[in-house]
Amino acid sequence: MVLGGGTGGTLVANRLRRLLDAWSTEIVVVDGDDAHLYQPGLLFVPFGLARPESLTRPRGDQLRQGVSFRRAAVDRVDLEADQVWLSDGTSLAYDVLVVATGARLVPEETEGLTGPGWMEKVFTFYSLDGAVALRSALSRFTGGRLVVGVVDMPIKCPVAPLEFCFLADWYFRRREIRDRVELTFVTPLDGAFTKATCNRELSGLLEEKGVNLVTEFNTGEVDGQGGRLTSFDGREVPFDLAVMIPLHGGQAYIDRSPGLGDALGFVPTDERTLQSKAKPNVFVIGDAADIPASKAGSVAHFEGDIVARNIARYLVGEPLDAAFDGHTNCFIESGFGKALLIDFNYDTEPVTGRFPGRIGLPLLRQSRLNHLGKLAFAWLYWHVLLPGREIPAVPAEMPTAGKRLQPADDATSPPGKRGAR
Amino acid sequence: MPAATYAGTEVAVNDEGFFTDPAQWSEEMAPQIARQEGIAELTDRHWQVIKFMRQEYEAKGTGPTVRVLGKTSGVTVKELYQLFPKGPAKTAAKIAGIPKPRGCI
Numbered sequence: 062m063v064l065g066g067g068t069g070g071t072l073v074a075n076r077l078r079r080l081l082d083a084w085s086t087e088i089v090v091v092d093g094d095d096a097h098l099y100q101p102g103l104l105f106v107p108f109g110l111a112r113p114e115s116l117t118r119p120r121g122d123q124l125r126q127g128v129s130f131r132r133a134a135v136d137r138v139d140l141e142a143d144q145v146w147l148s149d150g151t152s153l154a155y156d157v158l159v160v161a162t163g164a165r166l167v168p169e170e171t172e173g174l175t176g177p178g179w180m181e182k183v184f185t186f187y188s189l190d191g192a193v194a195l196r197s198a199l200s201r202f203t204g205g206r207l208v209v210g211v212v213d214m215p216i217k218c219p220v221a222p223l224e225f226c227f228l229a230d231w232y233f234r235r236r237e238i239r240d241r242v243e244l245t246f247v248t249p250l251d252g253a254f255t256k257a258t259c260n261r262e263l264s265g266l267l268e269e270k271g272v273n274l275v276t277e278f279n280t281g282e283v284d285g286q287g288g289r290l291t292s293f294d295g296r297e298v299p300f301d302l303a304v305m306i307p308l309h310g311g312q313a314y315i316d317r318s319p320g321l322g323d324a325l326g327f328v329p330t331d332e333r334t335l336q337s338k339a340k341p342n343v344f345v346i347g348d349a350a351d352i353p354a355s356k357a358g359s360v361a362h363f364e365g366d367i368v369a370r371n372i373a374r375y376l377v378g379e380p381l382d383a384a385f386d387g388h389t390n391c392f393i394e395s396g397f398g399k400a401l402l403i404d405f406n407y408d409t410e411p412v413t414g415r416f417p418g419r420i421g422l423p424l425l426r427q428s429r430l431n432h433l434g435k436l437a438f439a440w441l442y443w444h445v446l447l448p449g450r451e452i453p454a455v456p457a458e459m460p461t462a463g464k465r466l467q468p469a470d471d472a473t474s475p476p477g478k479r480g481a482r
Numbered sequence: 483m484p485a486a487t488y489a490g491t492e493v494a495v496n497d498e499g500f501f502t503d504p505a506q507w508s509e510e511m512a513p514q515i516a517r518q519e520g521i522a523e524l525t526d527r528h529w530q531v532i533k534f535m536r537q538e539y540e541a542k543g544t545g546p547t548v549r550v551l552g553k554t555s556g557v558t559v560k561e562l563y564q565l566f567p568k569g570p571a572k573t574a575a576k577i578a579g580i581p582k583p584r585g586c587i
Contacts, residue, residue, distance in 0.1 A: 213547075213548075213549050279563075281563075293548075293560065294567055294569075308549070324550045324553045324554045325549070325553070
């Protein structure tokens with residue numbers, strides 16, 4: 062039984078269907094709604110670069126024949142009885158459970174965030190409604206202070222807030238009002254990004270595009286009416302329009318399931334085998350896990366192969382394969398039809414070079430090719446990733462062939478000269 | 483490897499001053515580390531957080547983030563910042579003699 066019909070749940074169900082005998086194993090995916098949202102597209106909606114209606118498709122249609130879809134909200138999981146209770150009062154028994162319900166936005170946990178001014182002066186593009194509302198707010202915006210703020214980690218797609226800043230710079234330049242807009246990026250981290258090697262490149266890009274950077278700012282309160290973010294240590298950032306990335310947590314049913322989740326509702330999980338620490342017959346894929354990897358679709362994709370194989374091993378009593386290396390791969394849209402690409406895992410920082418091999422997309426450097434890669438990814442998502450197929454030449458384990466694995470020297474050389482061999 | 487001397491005992495710390503071996507820590511060292519971090523006196527509320535940090539580290543291998551502290555330590559995030567103005571998770575981890583909390587990626 063797979064809880065959640067998003068990226069991770071869909072691709073693992075499809076992989077399992079190919080892997081397991083159809084006569085002896087039944088696979089069911091449970092989700093509370095039937096709208097599968099292409100989340101990478103949300104970033105583009107506020108700038109009019111993606112049509113909201115093109116981002117969702119029915120969940121059931123993404124599942125292979127032989128995988129059933131049950132539309133129902135989950136009330137709780139009874140780990141001891143191997144049962145899932147649905148909110149209509151019925152229960153479903155399972156032999157193996159996959160938690161694939163992702164992360165949930167919890168804006169109400171930040172004082173004032175959903176108070177006066179929410180969806181008027183304070184928005185988020187991390188939901189479809191929010192992204193659509195922000196699109197009209199941006200089109201009405203004629204100048205002033207635009208603040209992009211991350212309340213706290215972890216968040217989905219940690220590069221998206223930076224991409225929003227880059228695209229906002231492009232958007233206001235195209236409207237020829239860039240000189241009337243002050244752009245500020247506010248983060249609780251001590252740099253622009255979580256990874257030191259990218260930090261230099263990305264901070265440089267922020268500076269180049271005239272985006273102010275406020276670091277180590279833990280937002281304690283959002284005053285929508287007064288137009289002010291206040292940090293827990295008393296600093297203030299004023300705004301005319303705020304684009305906030307709210308706190309994230311696991312789904313509410315996890316909090317109602319004794320022994321399943323941690324304090325934030327994420328599921329403690331072995332970072333190599335992707336088996337939950339709660340019980341051996343519970344596995345976790347994607348954003349729902351507490352592992353030290355980015356909450357991103359590429360991670361769920363690379364995990365899929367390992368989760369499916371480990372479930373097959375578990376079912377026949379074989380030892381699990383500790384194969385997940387934390388592989389993450391992100392396109393970072395930098396505006397003006399260009400993008401950067403980063404590729405890393407638990408042990409290797411994002412470095413320069415090329416991906417996936419010596420002839421490939423340039424890493425940690427702006428290029429038009431990467432932008433095209435990002436656009437092509439939407440097609441790959443629906444047609445290769447969700448069906449649970451491999452992307453040609455992109456293995457689950459992080460490739461090293463085209464990488465320059467000495468980040469310290471590379472990252473200090475000036476931008477533009479990198480990788481130009 | 484840098485070292486520091488607290489309560490008359492030399493201990494191993496990293497470049498940022500976090501203990502590399504939490505077993506070298508003892509309660510007598512805490513007030514001195516706290517003064518170094520700008521906290522003149524450790525109250526019972528400070529100690530509640532410090533002890534919680536040690537327990538969490540022993541159970542999970544890493545110290546909690548501010549948000550988790552606020553949810554689980556019995557001290558609100560607001561008060562945590564009053565107690566440890568320079569950043570509760572980092573400062574309390576340093577005083578509690580545990581490595582810097584890994585945080586999130």
